[in-house]
Amino acid sequence: MPVFALAQYARPELVPYLLPFSLYLAIAAGTIAHNHNHCVTFESKTLNTIFSNYISVFYGYPVFAWIPTHNLNHHKLVNKPGDATITWRHTNSNNALVALTYFFVSAYYQAGPINEYKKKAREKNPKLARQITMQYAVWLGVSAAFLVLGVALHGWKTGLWLFALVTFLPQFLGTYTMMLFNYMQHVHCDPWSKVNHSRNITGRIFNFLLFNNGLHTVHHNNAGAHWSTAYVEHAKVAHLVDPRLNEASYCWFVLRVYFLGPFYVPFRTQQLGRAPFDPPAGKKLSLDTDSVEAFEVGTNAAIT
Numbered sequence: 519m520p521v522f523a524l525a526q527y528a529r530p531e532l533v534p535y536l537l538p539f540s541l542y543l544a545i546a547a548g549t550i551a552h553n554h555n556h557c558v559t560f561e562s563k564t565l566n567t568i569f570s571n572y573i574s575v576f577y578g579y580p581v582f583a584w585i586p587t588h589n590l591n592h593h594k595l596v597n598k599p600g601d602a603t604i605t606w607r608h609t610n611s612n613n614a615l616v617a618l619t620y621f622f623v624s625a626y627y628q629a630g631p632i633n634e635y636k637k638k639a640r641e642k643n644p645k646l647a648r649q650i651t652m653q654y655a656v657w658l659g660v661s662a663a664f665l666v667l668g669v670a671l672h673g674w675k676t677g678l679w680l681f682a683l684v685t686f687l688p689q690f691l692g693t694y695t696m697m698l699f700n701y702m703q704h705v706h707c708d709p710w711s712k713v714n715h716s717r718n719i720t721g722r723i724f725n726f727l728l729f730n731n732g733l734h735t736v737h738h739n740n741a742g743a744h745w746s747t748a749y750v751e752h753a754k755v756a757h758l759v760d761p762r763l764n765e766a767s768y769c770w771f772v773l774r775v776y777f778l779g780p781f782y783v784p785f786r787t788q789q790l791g792r793a794p795f796d797p798p799a800g801k802k803l804s805l806d807t808d809s810v811e812a813f814e815v816g817t818n819a820a821i822t
Contacts (some may be wrong), residue, residue, distance in 0.1 A: 519543045519576040526684045527667055530676060533683060542727070544688035547576040548696040549728045553745045555584040556737075567649060571656040578689030580653035586635035586810045587628040592700070593741050596716075597709040597794050599801075600808035602627045603697070605705040606794055607805060612705045612787045614776040620701040621694045627807055634810045661685055702771070703734045708791025710798060712739075713758045719768045720752070732768065735759055760790055 522540045526533050551573050553559075558566045574580045587602055595601035603624050609616060639647040664685040669677030708714040719725070719732030730748035735755060737743075743751065756764060765771045779786040797803050 523684055540688045541691055544692035545695045547573055548692040549731045551577045551581040556741050557744050571653055574653050574657040575660045578692040580657050582650050582653055583632050586631040590810055591631050597704040599804050602631055602807040605701050621697045624697050630807050631810045706787040706789045709794045710792045713755055714760050714791055717763045719765050721767050724768045
């Protein structure tokens, strides 16, 4: 990640050739951040702390944020009422406009659990609060350093242009695509089902490039499992999953649903099973985000 970034700052003429790799690596950084907060990368707590700071820079946001919004909220509720990342907040339609704007809606509501988590850390866990502060400092500090580097090497005009393309755009894409993947993996699924709560991308190329992130059913069923075991675990439940939720190709899914679907109804997704806003008897229905309960539970050596 830093090699491709620094090469473009040193030789701006390489941007058209190297930027696509930086964009892919930012998406990969998002997947790594996700996996790292479920199953830590190293045995050493110190190395995990360093890695969390490092990956925050290229992912585009301090990676601790996965814990309150994802580990402690989304995995607890899986697109049900109270999940900050619900796909159906304003509509249960699945179209290009809803998918493309989902990031902005979801980011707004995820701010609640993030701020609550930081507040509880300050009150109850000073060490955790310091680690959170350090991640912000590293993320913002290194980003600012890239800006200064670009201006120092090439002047304000080219330096700002380099920062926008080589640093800001990949960082934004890293966070944006993680939320977009979450949307596509849960929209029109049945969150009340034990296996049909998630959509899977089973294609080998997609999962090779993104560390098996497409195999989402087994991830929710055993979030702490290492990502390399996903295909083995998916094979055990694939026959139980509604076939419409096992997609062989991510690109074909996007093309079919969002580009061809508006013109051909059978290509659109339909709500499967029980809708998330149709809870079984006795379950509450509320758009309010659940409080971050037991905020230290579900974290790992990367942040504790």
